[in-house]
Amino acid sequence: MAPHTEQLTRPAVRLKALTRSFDGRTVLDGVDLEIPAGQFVALLGHSGSGKSTLLRAVAGLDHEVEGSGELIAPERVSVVFQDSRLLPWTRVLDNVLLGTDGKEAAAKGRAALAEVGLAGRERSWPGELSGGEAQRAALARSLVREPELLLADEPFGALDALTRIRMHGLLRELWERHRPSVLLVTHDVNEAIVLADRVLVLEKGRIGLDLTIDRPHPRSSGDPRLGEYRERLLAALGVTEDLK
Numbered sequence: 001m002a003p004h005t006e007q008l009t010r011p012a013v014r015l016k017a018l019t020r021s022f023d024g025r026t027v028l029d030g031v032d033l034e035i036p037a038g039q040f041v042a043l044l045g046h047s048g049s050g051k052s053t054l055l056r057a058v059a060g061l062d063h064e065v066e067g068s069g070e071l072i073a074p075e076r077v078s079v080v081f082q083d084s085r086l087l088p089w090t091r092v093l094d095n096v097l098l099g100t101d102g103k104e105a106a107a108k109g110r111a112a113l114a115e116v117g118l119a120g121r122e123r124s125w126p127g128e129l130s131g132g133e134a135q136r137a138a139l140a141r142s143l144v145r146e147p148e149l150l151l152a153d154e155p156f157g158a159l160d161a162l163t164r165i166r167m168h169g170l171l172r173e174l175w176e177r178h179r180p181s182v183l184l185v186t187h188d189v190n191e192a193i194v195l196a197d198r199v200l201v202l203e204k205g206r207i208g209l210d211l212t213i214d215r216p217h218p219r220s221s222g223d224p225r226l227g228e229y230r231e232r233l234l235a236a237l238g239v240t241e242d243l244k
């Protein structure tokens with residue numbers, strides 16, 4: 001089986017019985033999952049439940065998972081991590097363009113930087129950016145590849161609360177404009193219900209809960225009608241009243 005070679009329209013992602021073990025310890029235990037093209041999905045789960053392992057498999061970064069089940073993902077996939085992973089010795093625009101080519105690449109890079117609010121910072125060094133700006137540059141770098149699937153592993157985890165809220169708005173806006181499928185790993189239930197239209201909980205190596213969040217956007221975490229979703233997700237995560 002060769003993941004990422006099959007050109008497909010929908011579903012964008014299909015996993016069937018995907019399994020991954022490390023040293024005889026099973027982390028993913030037959031995961032079944034389909035993500036339709038253009039859907040915004042969040043993935044929750046305890047620390048160590050296998051969220052990053054699942055994301056790495058979908059990204060095609062884990063060669064050992066091949067053959068463990070069915071794994072189909074689009075060809076153009078971008079990944080954003082908790083830290084921006086910008087190369088410190090390369091200017092912001094060149095970081096965004098890294099690995100891309102073509103005549104219009106520079107123009108697209110500038111446009112992507114403008115989209116994330118970094119117009120004018122093309123020639124800055126990564127070390128001159130704030131944490132939030134660096135994550136914006138990382139988003140621009142993923143956008144420039146025009147991904148069919150955007151994978152994000154706790155991309156806002158290291159940001160302060162206010163910057164995080166701004167980044168939520170930005171990510172949702174970018175999604176509305178470009179409509180990639182999104183798989184956003186987070187441990188923040190509020191982030192998941194504010195941003196995603198479907199929230200999954202990874203539990204004992206499988207998708208234990210698959211919840212559609214049927215509320216219009218933009219959402220606010222204070223919306224009482226999101227409360228019911230929050231309760232269900234917290235219960236699935238085993239967070240009881242006294243731990244909240």
Ligand SMILES: Nc1ncnc2c1ncn2[C@@H]1O[C@H](COP(=O)(O)OP(=O)(O)OP(=O)(O)O)[C@@H](O)[C@H]1O
Nearest residue numbers: 022023027045046047048049050051052053054187
């Ligand atoms: N390369 C590896 N070698 C050995 N064990 C690994 C490796 N990668 C992950 N694991 C183990 O697999 C389990 C799941 O790890 P993973 O990083 O996917 O968790 P996670 O859900 O992303 O957790 P967190 O919320 O803390 O980021 C952990 O117990 C981890 O130790």
Ligand SMILES: [Mg+2]
Nearest residue numbers: 051052053153
């Ligand atoms: Mg992780």
